[in-house]
Amino acid sequence: MSETRPTPLTLTPELVAAARESKAWPFEEARKIVRRYEGRAWPAEILFESGYGPSGLPHIGTFGEVARSTMVRNAFRVLTEDKVPTRLLCFSDDMDGMRKIPDNVPDRAFLEPYLHQPLTVVPDPFGGKYASFGHHNNAMLRRFLDTFGFDYEFASATDYYKSGRFDDILRRVAERYDAIMAIMLPTLGEERRATYSPFLPISPKTGRVLYVPMKRVDAEAGTITFDDEDGEEVTLPVTGGRVKLQWKPDFGARWVALGVDFEMFGKDHGPNMMVYDSICAALGGRPPEHFVYELFLDENGEKISKSKGNGLTIDEWLTYAPTESLALYMFQKPRTAKKLYFDVIPRAVEEYYQFLAAYPRQDWKERLGNPVWHIHAGNPPVVDMPVSFGLLLNLVSASNAHDKAVLWGFISRHAPGVSPQTHPELDRLVGFAIRYFDDFVKPSKVFRAPDAVEAEALRALSDRLGTLPSDANGEAIQNAALDVARGIERYQDHAKKSPTGGPGVSVAFFQMIYQVLIGQERGPRFGSFAALYGIDNTRALIERALKGELVA
The missing domain is CATH 1.10.10.350 (Arc Repressor Mutant, subunit A)
Incomplete structure (x- = not known):
C-alpha cells in the first residue's frame, strides 16, 4: 500500500455547492456513484478499482487510468462532504499466462521456454532482481504510483487466487457455470465455442495456463475435469490458485468478490462492457459504474501497446517534464483519442503553469473546472513562474546553453532577484528544457x-x-x-x-x-x-x- 494518504479537503459551503453544479467530467462521474446509493444506506466504503495487465512494462495509459480514477474519487469526496470512506485498488492480473513474448525485453529467447506460464512464474528477464517477470512489472508500476503520491492499495491476482480470497466466487462460477456459458457463447466464433470454458486450469504437469474444454464441472464438489496437454484426464479443485478465470468472466467475478463501485477502462473494452456486467449480475452482484476513455496513440496513430513498447513510457515523459504536466494531459478530453509522443510535452507543460497561474483569480465554479484542482486534489500550490517553458526552450536554442548556470545568467539579468533558490520550480524547468532541447529540438533544427x-x-x-x-x-x-x-x-x-x-x-x-x-x-x-x-x-x-x- 502507498504510504501517502488523501490530502485533507478544506470543505466550505461554497465549494460543495459549486461541486454539485460542476460540469467537469470527474464530478459528472462521481455523481453516478452518489445516485447509485440514493435511497440506500452507504456501504462501509466505496471501492474504486483500476486494472493492470503486467504482460509488459507499464505505460502512460496505465498511469492515466489510476490518475483519472483518483480525480473521480476526489470529486466524490467533495460531493459527499468527505463522510463516506473510499479506497482505490490497483489490481494486477499477474496470474495470466504469457501468451507472447514482449518486443521490449532484453533477451526474447530466454523467455521462450516459459510461454503460457503465469506471469508470476516466468523468470525476470531484466537481470533477475525480482521473483518473476510479473513481479518486475508490478514493481515498475508501483514505483511510479508511489513517486507520484497516489493513495492506493496494490493487489496481485496471484495472491488473491492462491490465498483463497477468490475461492467463494470461484465456487459460485462453478454453480452458475451454465448461466455464464449462456452469456459467453453467443459472443464467440463457432470454433472457439466448441472449446470455450470460463475456467483456465493450471496444468499440474507443465505449469502452463490451459485453454481447454471442460469434460465435467462438479459444482457440489467444486471441481473441474479436463484433459491435460498429454491427453490424461485430470480433476482439479477450482480453489487455491489451481485455476484462474478467463479475462471476461474474471472482470465480472472480481467485481462481485470485491464489491467494486467504480472502474474505468479503455475504449477497446467498450464492446465487452455488457458481457462483464451480465456476468457480474449472473453471479449475484451489481455492476460498478463505468467510465470508458479513448485510447492513446503513438505518433503514427497506432494504439499504444505494452508488448510493443511504442509510444512514451512514464520514465521518458518524466525525463523532460514534471509529473503535473502528465496529469494535465490525462485530465483533458479523456473521451477523445490523443497522440502520445514527445512533441506533446512542451504544450502540456505550458498549459499546466497557465492553469496554475489562473487558479487564484477564479471563483469556485471556475476552479472546479480548472485541471489543477483535480491534479492536486483540491490543493494547488502557489507557484511564481516568471519565464515560460517555451521561452526557456528558445533561450536554450539561441544561446546553445548546455548547463543551467548559463541559462540562469539570462534569467537573473532579465528578472532581478529571481534565482534557483527563490524559484526552485523554475530551476526544475530549466533542467527539463535543456534535456528536451538536446534530445528533440536540436537534432531537428x-x-x-x-x-x-x-x-x-x-x-x-x-x-x-x-x-x-x-x-x-x-x-x-x-x-x-x-x-x-x-x-x-x-x-x-x-x-x-x-x-x-x-x-x-x-x-x-x-x-x-x-x-x-x-x-x-x-x-x-x-x-x-x-x-x-x-x-x-x-x-x-x-x-x-x-x-x-x-x-x-
Missing part, C-alpha cells in the same frame, strides 16, 4: 538563409532594437518589431488594422524570424524572447544570421 527582403527586414529590426534601452521590456520590443514589419510590403496584412489605422502585420514576419534565427518553424512571442535573451544578444544573433554563420 534547420536554419535557412534570408532572402533579400528578409535580410533587409532583419537589418531594420536590429537597427530599431538598437534605439531601445537595454532593459526594455517585452512589450516595447514587440511593438518595435511590429513597427518595422508594417513598413515592409511583404509583411503587411491589409485584413488587419494597426492601432494607427494602417495595415496590420502578417504572422509570416515572425515565422521568418524564428526560421532564420532559431532554426524552428515557430516560437513564443518575439518580444518576450528578446527581452529574456537580451537586446544586445538578439542583435548579435541577427548579425550572425546575416553573415550566414547560423546556416553554416
Whole structure:
C-alpha cells in the first residue's frame, strides 16, 4: 500500500455547492456513484478499482487510468462532504499466462521456454532482481504510483487466487457455470465455442495456463475435469490458485468478490462492457459504474501497446517534464483519442503553469473546472513562474546553453532577484528544457538563409532594437518589431488594422524570424524572447544570421 494518504479537503459551503453544479467530467462521474446509493444506506466504503495487465512494462495509459480514477474519487469526496470512506485498488492480473513474448525485453529467447506460464512464474528477464517477470512489472508500476503520491492499495491476482480470497466466487462460477456459458457463447466464433470454458486450469504437469474444454464441472464438489496437454484426464479443485478465470468472466467475478463501485477502462473494452456486467449480475452482484476513455496513440496513430513498447513510457515523459504536466494531459478530453509522443510535452507543460497561474483569480465554479484542482486534489500550490517553458526552450536554442548556470545568467539579468533558490520550480524547468532541447529540438533544427527582403527586414529590426534601452521590456520590443514589419510590403496584412489605422502585420514576419534565427518553424512571442535573451544578444544573433554563420 502507498504510504501517502488523501490530502485533507478544506470543505466550505461554497465549494460543495459549486461541486454539485460542476460540469467537469470527474464530478459528472462521481455523481453516478452518489445516485447509485440514493435511497440506500452507504456501504462501509466505496471501492474504486483500476486494472493492470503486467504482460509488459507499464505505460502512460496505465498511469492515466489510476490518475483519472483518483480525480473521480476526489470529486466524490467533495460531493459527499468527505463522510463516506473510499479506497482505490490497483489490481494486477499477474496470474495470466504469457501468451507472447514482449518486443521490449532484453533477451526474447530466454523467455521462450516459459510461454503460457503465469506471469508470476516466468523468470525476470531484466537481470533477475525480482521473483518473476510479473513481479518486475508490478514493481515498475508501483514505483511510479508511489513517486507520484497516489493513495492506493496494490493487489496481485496471484495472491488473491492462491490465498483463497477468490475461492467463494470461484465456487459460485462453478454453480452458475451454465448461466455464464449462456452469456459467453453467443459472443464467440463457432470454433472457439466448441472449446470455450470460463475456467483456465493450471496444468499440474507443465505449469502452463490451459485453454481447454471442460469434460465435467462438479459444482457440489467444486471441481473441474479436463484433459491435460498429454491427453490424461485430470480433476482439479477450482480453489487455491489451481485455476484462474478467463479475462471476461474474471472482470465480472472480481467485481462481485470485491464489491467494486467504480472502474474505468479503455475504449477497446467498450464492446465487452455488457458481457462483464451480465456476468457480474449472473453471479449475484451489481455492476460498478463505468467510465470508458479513448485510447492513446503513438505518433503514427497506432494504439499504444505494452508488448510493443511504442509510444512514451512514464520514465521518458518524466525525463523532460514534471509529473503535473502528465496529469494535465490525462485530465483533458479523456473521451477523445490523443497522440502520445514527445512533441506533446512542451504544450502540456505550458498549459499546466497557465492553469496554475489562473487558479487564484477564479471563483469556485471556475476552479472546479480548472485541471489543477483535480491534479492536486483540491490543493494547488502557489507557484511564481516568471519565464515560460517555451521561452526557456528558445533561450536554450539561441544561446546553445548546455548547463543551467548559463541559462540562469539570462534569467537573473532579465528578472532581478529571481534565482534557483527563490524559484526552485523554475530551476526544475530549466533542467527539463535543456534535456528536451538536446534530445528533440536540436537534432531537428534547420536554419535557412534570408532572402533579400528578409535580410533587409532583419537589418531594420536590429537597427530599431538598437534605439531601445537595454532593459526594455517585452512589450516595447514587440511593438518595435511590429513597427518595422508594417513598413515592409511583404509583411503587411491589409485584413488587419494597426492601432494607427494602417495595415496590420502578417504572422509570416515572425515565422521568418524564428526560421532564420532559431532554426524552428515557430516560437513564443518575439518580444518576450528578446527581452529574456537580451537586446544586445538578439542583435548579435541577427548579425550572425546575416553573415550566414547560423546556416553554416
